[in-house]
Amino acid sequence: MSKTSLIVRMKAQPGKRDEILAALMAALPSAEAEEGTLIYSFNADLADEDVVWVFELYADGAALDVHGKSAAVAELFGVVGPLLAESPDLRLCAVHGGKGV
Numbered sequence: 001m002s003k004t005s006l007i008v009r010m011k012a013q014p015g016k017r018d019e020i021l022a023a024l025m026a027a028l029p030s031a032e033a034e035e036g037t038l039i040y041s042f043n044a045d046l047a048d049e050d051v052v053w054v055f056e057l058y059a060d061g062a063a064l065d066v067h068g069k070s071a072a073v074a075e076l077f078g079v080v081g082p083l084l085a086e087s088p089d090l091r092l093c094a095v096h097g098g099k100g101v
Contacts, residue, residue, distance in 0.1 A: 002060070002094050002095055002096075003038070003057060003058060003059060003060065003094075003095040003101060004057075004058045004059075004060060004061050004063070004064050004092065004093070004094060004095065005055065005056060005057050005058070005092075005093045005094075005095050006054070006055075006056040006058075006064065006090060006091070006092055006093070007053070007054070007055055007056075007090075007091045007093065008053070008054040008055075008056075008088050008089065008090050008091070009051060009052075009053055009088065009089040010051065010052040010053075010054065010080070010084060010088045011048075011050055011051055011084065011085045011086045012050045012051070012052065012083055012084060012085060013050070013083055013084065013085045014050060014085075015050075016050070016083040017044065017049060017050050017051070017052060019083050020052050020080050020083050020084075021042060021044065021052060023076055023079040023080050023083075024042040024052070024054065024076070024080075025042075026076075026079075027072050027073070027075070027076045028040065030070060030072035031056075031067065031072070034063070034066060034067055034070070035059075035063070036058050036059040036060065036062065036063020036064075036066060036067070037056065037057075037058060037063060037067050038057040038058060038059060039055060039056060039057035040054075040056050041054065041055045041056070042054045042055075043055070050085065057095070057101060064092075
């Protein structure tokens with residue numbers, strides 16, 4: 001079974017990106033405790049001060065399901081949702097290779 005990745009673009013309301021990054025940081029311990037969550041990385045876009053990119057790598061689709069159905073993710077989106085300027089753009093991918101994957 002191949003590893004699964006999720007790439008998410010979040011566009012914050014003007015001036016709200018740091019609040020989104022803080023919420024992601026608060027959710028990090030939960031993701032770190034998930035055995036199948038291999039990478040949970042959030043990144044501030046250098047070209048757009050309102051954009052956050054999230055990269056997630058999972059052992060497989062089942063691990064992504066566990067993460068997605070967790071209480072921590074529900075809580076995270078409860079906090080982040082009102083800070084967004086638009087719906088997140090999520091891209092689910094199958095990993096085919098690369099360094100560290």
